[in-house]
Amino acid sequence: MDSCLFCRIAAGEIPVTKVHEDDDLLAFRDINPQAPMHVLVIPKVHIATVNDLTPAHEALVGAMVRCAAQVAKDHGFDASGYRTVFNCNAAAGQTVFHIHLHVLGGRTLRWPPG
Ligand code: AMP
Numbered sequence: 859m860d861s862c863l864f865c866r867i868a869a870g871e872i873p874v875t876k877v878h879e880d881d882d883l884l885a886f887r888d889i890n891p892q893a894p895m896h897v898l899v900i901p902k903v904h905i906a907t908v909n910d911l912t913p914a915h916e917a918l919v920g921a922m923v924r925c926a927a928q929v930a931k932d933h934g935f936d937a938s939g940y941r942t943v944f945n946c947n948a949a950a951g952q953t954v955f956h957i958h959l960h961v962l963g964g965r966t967l968r969w970p971p972g
């Protein structure tokens with residue numbers, strides 16, 4: 859999708875600080891980090907929101923979650939803890955309509971979130 863920011867990032871058209879890349883996924887540092895570690899894990903295919911997931915996406919979403927866990931482990935936060943978040947649509951604050959899994963760690967994260 860030409861107009862989608864994260865499709866353009868996945869295509870290499872916009873520079874990001876990558877922390878992982880494979881055939882299906884890209885993980886990169888958030889431009890406006892909300893914690894010492896704030897990484898976004900995206901699929902390379904365009905999926906607008908979590909509402910648009912189908913059974914065909916199950917392996918892809920599983921890979922996203924496992925990628926997030928590996929990113930957290932690589933930063934040394936696997937034992938101490940970290941948070942993974944999918945925001946969906948306006949009330950949750952989704953601003954980029956290409957699904958992305960936030961991976962946050964390195965500080966104490968309050969619950970419930972704001
Ligand atoms: P959300 O509000 O859940 O849609 O999250 C979108 C995230 O994308 C925000 O945390 C932004 O800071 C982040 N973001 C937007 N543009 C870029 C960019 N060019 N590179 C890295 N992260 C970005």
Ligand code: ZN
Pocket residue numbers: 859862863864865866903904905955956
């Ligand atoms: Zn996209």
